Amino acid sequence: MAVKKQINTAETEARIDTLTLPQAGWSAASRADAQARLRAMGMPGRRDEYWKFTRPDALVQATAATAEVVNNDEAPLMDGQPCLRAVFVDGVFDADASDDLALEGVEISRLADTSADIHWAQSLHGTLETAGQTPVARPLAALVTAYATDGLLIRVTGNPSKPVNVIYNRTSDNADVMLHHVIKLEQGASLTLLESGPAAARLGTVMEVDVADTAAFHHVRTQGRDHQRVAATHVFARLGTESTFKSFTLTANGKLTRNECVLELTGDDAVAHVAGACVGDGDFHHDDTVFVTHDAVNCESRQVFKKVLRNGATGVFQGKILVKAGAQKTDGYQISQSLLLDGDSQFLAKPELEIYADDVACSHGSTSGAIDEEALFYLRSRGVPEEAATNLLTLAFLAEAVQEIENEDLRADIETRMSGWLERHRS
């Protein structure tokens, strides 16, 4: 990094002081490295360029603020449909509530289970996170690598018949949770991973996904709808030749959400799509920070982020496409848009392209706007009441992001959740 940065040593040590490095068998070395990385970077501060639009205080402070458990009626994704359910309660895997972690074509174990030597995980744990620290530091990810107490280790060797469905639940108003999922898809393998539910008062996650040649990874998640919770999530993925990575996130509510997604396309003809829809009301701050690196030929990447904001909610998008020298025929697309349902809300966007190859097609766009009055009147003139018409237009606005979900049932599920949010938030 060009600018010598002031390291927030005091904050970093204060945070670390409340934690103990897990006695972690095979991951011990990797965790110690992460701790050293974190110390060298320091916790994010308000003066960090990468945190210009989002105040990290609630994520950094030594103890998590209380966030009331909200008992809502929200069902997990694909509720009642065939999946392998893995349930975490207050950040701890709950074997009784979960299915037997056995599925053809997949090996699943727990990060917390240190008895076995899991060689594949050992060689992957922390590596994608480490790679993702350049050129921009992500100290909160290193924190998770060092201190996460649980998570899933998933090695996919085949094409499992059903998704792995990670369900988060919480019972404590103060659960301060760090989870680390490590996922390896072997050549030609495929996996759909779902995540849903309220995880913690404060949640930090890292998900490292190594997608080997011709493998395919699909990820759909809905984040906790509890109002006061804060979360910093990180997805790090590396894509091999002709591989596919698709990730979609729905965020409704939550006081503070920072979703970082760091993708590296390292094999030719790889495809990476990352999308997000968020709907926020009032005390809601949602930040999507994406970094896509093209380091191979003829790859495609898409970033589609849509945010509906009202009553003073804030949306942030920082998205970058870096095309390295030699990454010819890159097709990079990035769109971030906000729909501001009133004048109090705001959307802050920093879209970036950095291109070192000459034969590429990259486009990016960012817009912020209100409901289209002409369209609203047209709908009303046909008899659709104003609220219903506004909802219809709002869902239409979100549609481009939701379209990124390949599975039709999941898409419908997400749409139902979004309509539910709109219905509930009538003023």
Add this chain to the structure above:
Amino acid sequence: MLKINNLHVQLEEEDKQILKGVNLEVEPGKVHAIMGPNGSGKSTLSYVLAGRPGYEVTEGTAHLGDVDLLDIEPEERAAAGLFLAFQYPVEIPGVGNMTFLRTAVNAQRKARGEEEMSAAEFLKVIREKAKTLKIDADMLKRPVNVGFSGGEKKRNEILQMAMLEPKMCILDETDSGLDVDAMKLVSEGVNALRDEGRGFLVITHYQRLLDHIKPDVVHIMADGRIIKTGGPELALEVENNGYADILSEVV
């Protein structure tokens, strides 16, 4: 049926008077046509009746039956039986044509305290009506008016009208952008809806549409007023001589 009395309208944004005392009554079962030079206020009249924001009624009244149109929201006017086929139909990306229409049909039914149309029944009816207007299944699935040609948009307006079965239909230049065959299709669509209980107000610049949709009464609008009213022969006069003679008569 539709009764407009001394309607004065100005723009909300600027102090500009557009309608300067419009008087008009359309009886059930009748077709009235309005012709008039560009900018005379024809679309403004139709928008004000439909309840588009941005206009201020400074004087006068408009009723549909006993319903005071100016007192209620656009969706309530629709439920009361008013329909406007837009001069410029609006594109709505992300909202499927079919979803849009079903939402509209059922919203109106609900507002009138009627039972909603089932998905199956709706599908059956819309397919039938779309077919007569030569609107293919693909157009029904696409987002509302997005990527439709000018003529397709106009046919889509008529399809909406046919599905909603309004009492009072206002057609604002539905003929513009239509080729000869489409004009016939659209006219047939309109004529199929003509019945004793339904009124039409057809805004057009051309006699050709009126060859197909025979009007009972023709009005000429100029500078925010109806300046002349007559039978179908008035439209022929305009077609042959333009507005100059009529305008000079009035002054």
